[in-house]
Amino acid sequence: RASGPVEAPDKTVEEFVAAFLNELNFGQGVLLSRSTINDQYLALARTVRQYLMAGWLETGVQRRESGRKTIGYLSAEYLLGRQLSNALLATDLQDIADEAMKQCGIDIAALRAQEIEPGLGNGGLGRLAACFVDSLATMDVPCIGYGIRYEYGIFRQTFEDNRQVEVPDSWLSLGSPWEFPHPERQVRVDFGGRTETYTDDQGRERSRWIPDWNVLGIPYHHMVPGFRNGTVNTLRLWSAKATQAFDLQIFNSGDYAAAVRAQTFAENISKVLYPEDSTPQGKELRLQQQYFFVACSLHDFIQNTLPQDFDLRRLPERIIFQLNDTHPVIAIPELMRILVDRKGFDWDEAWDITRQCFAYTCHTLLPEALEVWSAELLGRLLPRHLEIIYRINKEFLEEVRETFPGDEMRIRSMSIIAEHPERSVRMAYLATIGSSKVNGVAELHSQLLRDKVLPEFSQYWTEKFTNVTNGITPRRFVFLANRRLSDLITDKIGSGWVTDLERLRDLEPYADDADFRAEFAAVKQANKERLFKVLQARDGIELPEHAMLDVMVKRLHEYKRQSLKLLHIVSTYESIISGRMRAEDAVPRTFVFGAKAAPGYHMAKETIFLINSVAATINADERVKDVLSVAFPANYNVTLAEKLIPAADLSEQISLAGKEASGTGNMKFALNGALTIGTDDGANVEIRQLVGDDNFFLFGMTEPEVEQLRAEGYQPTSYYRSNDRLRATIDLLAGGHFTRGDRAASAQVVDNLLTQDPFMALADFQGYLDAQDRVDAVYRDTDAWTRSAILNVARSGFFSSDRSMRDYLDRIWNA
């Protein structure tokens, strides 16, 4: 055993219990009789880990021996969600663990609830990374996920007086049984200083970097288990630690406090996830984070993962680094630096290698979301990298000039370096120039990316641009989150769908089967009841049992238009209290919001305040009791999503057309049998094409119509003046009805809508109400509704992240 293969305990209740007690006694150092829930949770986690360990070690050996090309997924965010349930699912140990805990007198549900999810991401982009690594492990594709081990993930949201208050997320505080620190694999990362030129032995002029400070990166390894296939890939997250130099300073200098401050400074790099999504702030610490994890990751792969004397000219055969947005794009000049400065390659050969080693995914269309770093800051922090970027740019522009002589306009528009308002580096351009492929995340998005965001580049390199529509892992978001639906599906079509989601097509005939529809509806109802128990325990929220559950969960952003949802709610409420509609005639609806606002995003925070205020007023109003309810549970996260999405009847995907790159929540809802009310935006377009127009509630302007209206001069007040319902709705909101008579309290959101309305909520208001009337009409016909819901499930198999991964493998990674 000592030198042979690692063996897991047998998959029996007896062995599981024995392993668990062993972990409790010897790992945790407590007796069962004296153990806390947390002790038990940690011991259970470590027990499940034992069952993954042999596969992990074996996968590592295979990966080293096979020489297959590895996917190096570079992402500043991984929004993983809880690990225990997923590990139990991957190892097929759920039933055994249930029974084992029962035999120990332990309620396993309480242990599951004990886990604080690693919230190392903001939203869609971070969750996508987590889905992708899940799929690659399930498909047994070699992948290392590289990222940052933030000590504090996305903040915990609380509400005080209806306003968002952020609380630090100390996810590591109760122990972290899922990570394996490897201090012996530390990497040094340099910063600052200057460059100097020198002549090398062959008489070539070269540049070298003389940095002036550095930190260590300590890797923490996480298991990424494939679904019941024995593969366990690795997620390698870097944590910053002060180098010896800091300790020496402490030792030598009289100023002990200053020395410790310096240490704190270094370790700040991985302290906290920036809670901004889509509006980069250009903060120095953020650039430090980006370079820190990228430098560690490249070094790790080249020095520690490749064989000792690997010929780096063949690097593209062994690795493709996928850049998750521009956050890791500094990797491009970093690889050039390694090849040219450290390995002695000449520039052209290094550049040829480098471009083959990267591919770039863009996740946005908002111009303000494209990262730009001031040259002053970049040069101060990474002087050699700035030099390399300048040279990349110079040579690229010379190449463009040869193709388009005299077209200085074009050349300026394609420059990595912007000159106004200050000299700065456009990271999306650097990514595009330094990558073999560039992709958007849904068909419409990729088209707009080509036409609107990077038009000169897509003309210059037609072949470089492609689309890969996002996907989600059916393991976590159907099999785990919706056991009842999974059992029903498996009962009819077998279990193959979990790793081959297109098989859900086989459910289509059951849409016309009345017995199946009844069972399907019963699953939905049971999921609602489960959700209501969770909301009651978690937030003290009481909800009526028999109402349509209408859900909008996503980051709070003006372009996503939570305010439009609010207008619909207030409008429905206004119709009832004004007597225009009788409460008995309304379809009872419960509206659920989940949304975090970036702490510095003022309008988003005002919108949260207003939603909470409307919710409190409506929920307290006897006139609409059990007809309209509004719930806004605080701190929407992956854990809550797993309860909410399976319970939803209606999915709100109402962004202004042309603004949501893809969306992935939309896919999760469809796969769990919710119908979508949505605009012609992002992946909604593809969802509608697949499920069919009859099973999707479309409304709103198309992207070209948005453009046209903008060009004509959009005037939100004209809609206010001409639409009676809109006026009544806004007047009620503005009049202080929801804010105890305080008109000022709602003024910022209302005035913003009336005077700016940058995302044209008022223009789409009437279309939205009409679509909601169609929703009500279908919902009254239970059979028709359930039929549509089943067809949504049966036709959404395309949105598996396994399919996304196949597309990347075929079209981008050549692996």
Ligand code: 26M
């Ligand atoms: C940038 C700089 C500083 C701090 C944070 C950031 C930052 C972090 C996350 C910027 C953008 C971030 O994420 C953007 C994002 O989540 N985009 C979403 O990506 C999803 C997956 O492709 C899409 O489905 C969504 O439509 C898109 O909005």
